[in-house]
Amino acid sequence: xxxxxxxxxxxxxxxxxxxxxxxxxxxxxxxxxxxxxxxxxxxxxxxxxxxxxxxxxxxxxxxxxxxxxxxxxxxxxxxxxxxxxxxxxxxxxxxxxxxxxxxxxxxxxxxxxxxxxxxxxxxxxxxxxxxxxxxxxxxxxxxxxxxxxxxxxxxxxxxxxxxxxxxxxxxxxxxxxxxxxxxxxxxxxxxxxxxxxxxxxxxxxxxxxxxxxxxxxxxxxxxxxxxxxxxxxxxxxxxxxxxxxxxxxxxxxxxxxxxxxxxxxxxxxxxxxxxxxxxxxxxxxxxxxxxxxxxxxxxxxxxxxxxxxxxxxxxxxxxxxxxxxxxxxxxxxxxxxxxxxxxxxxxxxxxxxxxxxxxxxxxxxxxxxxxxxxxxxxxxxxxxxxxxxxxxxxxxxxxxxxxxxxxxxxxxxxxxxxxxxxxxxxxxxxxxxxxxxxxxxxxxxxx
Amino acid sequence: xxxxxxxxxxxxxxxxxxxxxxxxxxxxxxxxxxxxxxxxxxxxxxxxxxxxxxxxxxxxxxxxxxxxxxxxxxxxxxxxxxxxxxxxxxxxxxxxxxxxxxxxxxxxxxxxxxxxxxxxxxxxxxxxxxxxxxxxxxxxxxxxxxxxxxxxxxxxxxxxxxxxxxxxxxxxxxxxxxxxxxxxxxxxxxxxxxxxxxxxxxxxxxxxxxxxxxxxxxxxxxxxxxxxxxxxxxxxxxxxxxxxxxxxxxxxxxxxxxxxxxxxxxxxxxxxxxxxxxxxxxxxxxxxxxxxxxxxxxxxxxxxxxxxxxxx
Numbered sequence: 001x002x003x004x005x006x007x008x009x010x011x012x013x014x015x016x017x018x019x020x021x022x023x024x025x026x027x028x029x030x031x032x033x034x035x036x037x038x039x040x041x042x043x044x045x046x047x048x049x050x051x052x053x054x055x056x057x058x059x060x061x062x063x064x065x066x067x068x069x070x071x072x073x074x075x076x077x078x079x080x081x082x083x084x085x086x087x088x089x090x091x092x093x094x095x096x097x098x099x100x101x102x103x104x105x106x107x108x109x110x111x112x113x114x115x116x117x118x119x120x121x122x123x124x125x126x127x128x129x130x131x132x133x134x135x136x137x138x139x140x141x142x143x144x145x146x147x148x149x150x151x152x153x154x155x156x157x158x159x160x161x162x163x164x165x166x167x168x169x170x171x172x173x174x175x176x177x178x179x180x181x182x183x184x185x186x187x188x189x190x191x192x193x194x195x196x197x198x199x200x201x202x203x204x205x206x207x208x209x210x211x212x213x214x215x216x217x218x219x220x221x222x223x224x225x226x227x228x229x230x231x232x233x234x235x236x237x238x239x240x241x242x243x244x245x246x247x248x249x250x251x252x253x254x255x256x257x258x259x260x261x262x263x264x265x266x267x268x269x270x271x272x273x274x275x276x277x278x279x280x281x282x283x284x285x286x287x288x289x290x291x292x293x294x295x296x297x298x299x300x301x302x303x304x305x306x307x308x309x310x311x312x313x314x315x316x317x318x319x320x321x322x323x324x325x326x327x328x329x330x331x332x333x334x335x336x337x338x339x340x341x342x343x344x345x346x347x348x349x350x351x352x353x354x355x356x357x358x359x360x361x362x363x364x365x366x367x368x369x370x371x372x373x374x375x376x377x378x379x380x381x382x383x384x385x386x387x388x389x390x391x392x393x394x395x396x397x398x399x400x401x402x403x404x405x406x407x408x409x410x411x412x413x414x415x416x417x418x419x420x421x422x423x424x425x426x427x428x429x430x431x432x433x434x435x436x437x438x439x440x441x442x443x444x445x446x447x
Numbered sequence: 448x449x450x451x452x453x454x455x456x457x458x459x460x461x462x463x464x465x466x467x468x469x470x471x472x473x474x475x476x477x478x479x480x481x482x483x484x485x486x487x488x489x490x491x492x493x494x495x496x497x498x499x500x501x502x503x504x505x506x507x508x509x510x511x512x513x514x515x516x517x518x519x520x521x522x523x524x525x526x527x528x529x530x531x532x533x534x535x536x537x538x539x540x541x542x543x544x545x546x547x548x549x550x551x552x553x554x555x556x557x558x559x560x561x562x563x564x565x566x567x568x569x570x571x572x573x574x575x576x577x578x579x580x581x582x583x584x585x586x587x588x589x590x591x592x593x594x595x596x597x598x599x600x601x602x603x604x605x606x607x608x609x610x611x612x613x614x615x616x617x618x619x620x621x622x623x624x625x626x627x628x629x630x631x632x633x634x635x636x637x638x639x640x641x642x643x644x645x646x647x648x649x650x651x652x653x654x655x656x657x658x659x660x661x662x663x664x665x666x667x668x669x670x671x672x673x674x675x676x677x678x679x680x681x682x683x684x685x686x687x688x689x690x691x692x693x694x695x696x697x698x699x700x701x702x703x704x705x706x707x708x709x710x711x712x713x714x715x716x717x718x719x720x721x722x723x724x725x726x727x728x729x730x731x732x733x734x735x736x737x738x739x740x741x742x743x744x745x746x747x748x749x750x751x752x753x754x755x756x757x758x759x
Contacts, residue, residue: 209639210639213638214640215615216555216556217575217611218575222639287555331560332533332560334556335575
């Protein structure tokens, strides 16, 4: 099945009455208790608490004390298909997404083979229609084989369903190549997602450069290795009037550069990950490879700048950069370990526990930033609104759980939040009108 | 002490306990029969993933002088060369029930990982550019023999700090023992943020005369190809320690192997102010003390077979 650029296996259309939950949707203005009736997979009615009645055949979920949000959207995940299914595939990746309350995700093309031509993309769409529990969209590569030298057939890839383009995992190092991709965007459409890194400043580096890398003797990747390229590329986007989305920003200077170019009217957007919003390089002192990712965890000032960017709108959305790796691949010395951490199952809970509960950001902002990724890639933004397909996440914000205690829905275990206690358990996920995840009270939390 | 992975595993009293033990072994080293039966029947595995002469040979000698059974494995000639992972290698070696595993690895944190995979006591014999705790202990031992105490002693560490595990362990150990540490070297080879370890940084040797001890690091030829310094010639002009720069009151140290004529001039190496030979000598007794502390000391992880008198 497909819904506007997204592909999934579909399923029985949900018939549900969710009764008495606190409804919160920053876009419709809902913020209080209410009933939501889902019929044939669509939001049929929204009413005051206790006013709606379940029709015959519909299941009633007593949700008093729980929160109902529009389903979350993650514009940055790695599902490792094709080629590295031992880490994740479309079935386990979307199970992980559903367990995290996500109702749409966008998969990156740095697979093996790379998603750089239409046949590979079509095969992924077919696989998603068989396996994906939650709708998945796909980005295609900007350059052939992520090599940075030859543009992919962007127009044909768009016709085949690519939501946009990215060489994620690598930067487009050549400014000239990036400019051509932006010019070609006028024909092909689709946002360019960019992993920003000056490899002459980051070559061989395995963590943020600072007092922790100095202590550990690990090669440090300085913040300017990211921010100078953000500034460069935003200037090119402005010059070509092209659309550009900066992925997984990590440095204070990058947020500053993005704010500057947004102020100049450039069509540039940015995302931040839950781990960059809640952790710093201090945790790397343990040399635990579950803290290794690119870009790396940076200093407290960088984390604060990302939070400020989230609040003032410079950072448009939260994206996990969910990057699964097999256990044996991470059980090696830090310098040898692959970059990447899983994130779908902990995205809401980590930011809720670390930033919302202490009062640093409001809950409505978190919900907004967990759904705003959709519009950046021209997808429909999930809303709690009559007549729309049901994309809903029902959460118990008080329930506490320990990450990893009962395993993960993902095939991989490389969460940087392992062992941490979080609040916020996803009880039910309804994605594109079908129940994708269910862990109602009393059920074991599998995340 | 269960393992020796970092100088951070030892407080000042812990360092002093190991060094006092080393001093008692130094007595034994003066005898014709240098062996004691302290670790008889116990197995020590030396696992070296990097070329090493003095560290591996001194650990071997240390184990033998304590009467332990010794297995020495060099990565290039073992299953490691056939692609075996570190974890699988440790599982294999653990089947021999070693009392201690001494590991040298090109990667930071390797010893710490091994400690999580085995019941044996693990000794870090150098992990990447991270730490080399037994080198730091032998450096403190050497200075203590000479100066009695490190309290208030001004130690300058000169050269390539960025790539030096010795520097990191030394900064920690020297400051823990009361010394004041200053780093000096080409700014490209001084890591950003290193002052957080409690040392200061001087880009030039102008104030070197203030030092009581000058500790010179090895300048590797590869660093020149990586453009950290324009040439060894320029490096030597700015940072080489020779008798022209060394004050008469200063002691000179180097972890070896020395690049004669690069970081040190020949006359400095051979001067009576140099403690380089004493450092090598100290290597064996300090490593004996470390193995003894871990396997037979009062804080050893497993109880020793029977208390054994070291002094005859």
